[in-house]
Amino acid sequence: MRIRSILISVVFFTGAAAAETMTLEKTLDRLVHQSTRGQIIAGQLEVAQAKFKAERIGYYLPEITFNTTLPTYISSQNYDTYPGYTDPLLFTRSDLSGDANIRLRQKVITGGEITMETQYNLRNNEYPSAVYGDNFVISGFATATDKRRLGNLYVRFSQPIFQTSATRSSYLETRDNLDKAEIEWRVNRTDLKREGITAFFDYLSADLDRQSAQCQSDLAAFNAQWDSVKFGGGVITEESWVTSRGKRLEKQLGVYDAEAAFQEKVNAYKHLLDLPMEAEVTLEIPPIAPLPDSEEAQRYLDRVDRTAETELAAANVQAAERTLDQTRSSYGINASLDASYAFGRGTVTQSKPEREIEDKIDTKDWQVSLNLTYPIWDGGASGASIHSQELAYESARLQYVAAERSARTSMTILLKRIEINHAKLVLLEQELAVAEKKLRDAEGRHAQGLLSDGGLLENRSAWLETRKKQLTTLKDYYLDLTQLEKTDVTE
Numbered sequence: 001m002r003i004r005s006i007l008i009s010v011v012f013f014t015g016a017a018a019a020e021t022m023t024l025e026k027t028l029d030r031l032v033h034q035s036t037r038g039q040i041i042a043g044q045l046e047v048a049q050a051k052f053k054a055e056r057i058g059y060y061l062p063e064i065t066f067n068t069t070l071p072t073y074i075s076s077q078n079y080d081t082y083p084g085y086t087d088p089l090l091f092t093r094s095d096l097s098g099d100a101n102i103r104l105r106q107k108v109i110t111g112g113e114i115t116m117e118t119q120y121n122l123r124n125n126e127y128p129s130a131v132y133g134d135n136f137v138i139s140g141f142a143t144a145t146d147k148r149r150l151g152n153l154y155v156r157f158s159q160p161i162f163q164t165s166a167t168r169s170s171y172l173e174t175r176d177n178l179d180k181a182e183i184e185w186r187v188n189r190t191d192l193k194r195e196g197i198t199a200f201f202d203y204l205s206a207d208l209d210r211q212s213a214q215c216q217s218d219l220a221a222f223n224a225q226w227d228s229v230k231f232g233g234g235v236i237t238e239e240s241w242v243t244s245r246g247k248r249l250e251k252q253l254g255v256y257d258a259e260a261a262f263q264e265k266v267n268a269y270k271h272l273l274d275l276p277m278e279a280e281v282t283l284e285i286p287p288i289a290p291l292p293d294s295e296e297a298q299r300y301l302d303r304v305d306r307t308a309e310t311e312l313a314a315a316n317v318q319a320a321e322r323t324l325d326q327t328r329s330s331y332g333i334n335a336s337l338d339a340s341y342a343f344g345r346g347t348v349t350q351s352k353p354e355r356e357i358e359d360k361i362d363t364k365d366w367q368v369s370l371n372l373t374y375p376i377w378d379g380g381a382s383g384a385s386i387h388s389q390e391l392a393y394e395s396a397r398l399q400y401v402a403a404e405r406s407a408r409t410s411m412t413i414l415l416k417r418i419e420i421n422h423a424k425l426v427l428l429e430q431e432l433a434v435a436e437k438k439l440r441d442a443e444g445r446h447a448q449g450l451l452s453d454g455g456l457l458e459n460r461s462a463w464l465e466t467r468k469k470q471l472t473t474l475k476d477y478y479l480d481l482t483q484l485e486k487t488d489v490t491e
Helices: 024-033 036-060 166-232 238-272 294-302 308-330 381-447 453-486
Strands: 007-009 020-022 063-068 072-080 089-107 113-132 138-161 281-284 334-352 355-373
Touching: 020 024, 024 036, 024 166, 036 166, 166 238, 166 281, 166 308, 166 453, 294 381, 308 381, 381 453
Parallel strands: 020 281
Antiparallel strands: 007 281, 063 089, 072 089, 089 113, 113 138, 138 334, 334 355
């Protein structure tokens, strides 16, 4: 059975524009996807996704950089005394140079790093060279040149030994942070939806309270008027008449309180959804959502390890275990293996007054080294650090055990509560139908003059109270259904 939908409208109209009808589904969709709170929650997940994407790119793909300098020309003059000359001479030197390199760095899953770098060096140097005559006596100076065109390739590999891979740990930590962000996004989104459900039903309930307060005020006014007649006829005492008048004033004050409470709930609803305060909205009471069948309920019970609490606890255990392994491996004997290989290709040309030389450069170098480190004494700092991380890991493990133990109980209680509220809603729907029928009959008899205003108001008040009980139970039912969204049952 379904609850017949009715509309409850806001009384604040600022113009001729029609009010926007807001269902619960539309309310939650706007809250999650368009409100400021919803966008902040989505943005937090996007930040974690971007960080993980950047870390993954750096983990699987190399970092490549290109550096170069534009050709640089340097001219310098030297005024000095040279052998064979009694007077100082002024000579000019010039140098044209440029460098460029491309560097590639690739992280290795074992924690090492490979670096490849290519370099190109350009040198064109002009300088004065002595010209020797007989008996090696300097007869003058001429301009000599030194030209270098060299290319080099360097390959280096560095690998820590006896230590956990810092590269892989960094990658896993970023991945765990993304997993946590996704869990927190699921939790925050669910909590936001629960706030929306609460604001939605509080809005409806406040409007019913306002109508009920007005009905009670009208009923009190009717009774007070009738008691005035009875007091004038000597049927009741003056004390009873005064009490009746006092009750009428009390109910009138209740109307103002209910109106203020209603306005507060209206503002809270609009504020949560970032709606303008002058916006005209109409809320539609939702039907009873389907009850999870036995197969769906069993799926939630089977996946209690995927509740937000257990998933976060499991992620904390993994992080604590990884930190403990890193702490242990960082103490004791440590070693690193370093290997490098380099070769160069190019030409070197030298031009002097007495010779002209052009050499082909072909060089090769390689190196392998193993570096060992063993701490002798650190005052117990390493032991204390390891013990601290062991305690942190054990604490995280116990928290996970506790979360896993309570998850099934909590899920069982939640599913049972959903089932009970659904059964109550079915009965309340029948009760509401009876109250509505009584109200319609009372309206008919009142129109025929067979029922007093007081009798009609009493029937209307009873219907409003039944509707309020139904709304309260429907609110709890939707809150519990939404709570299930914190558990990931996707395959």
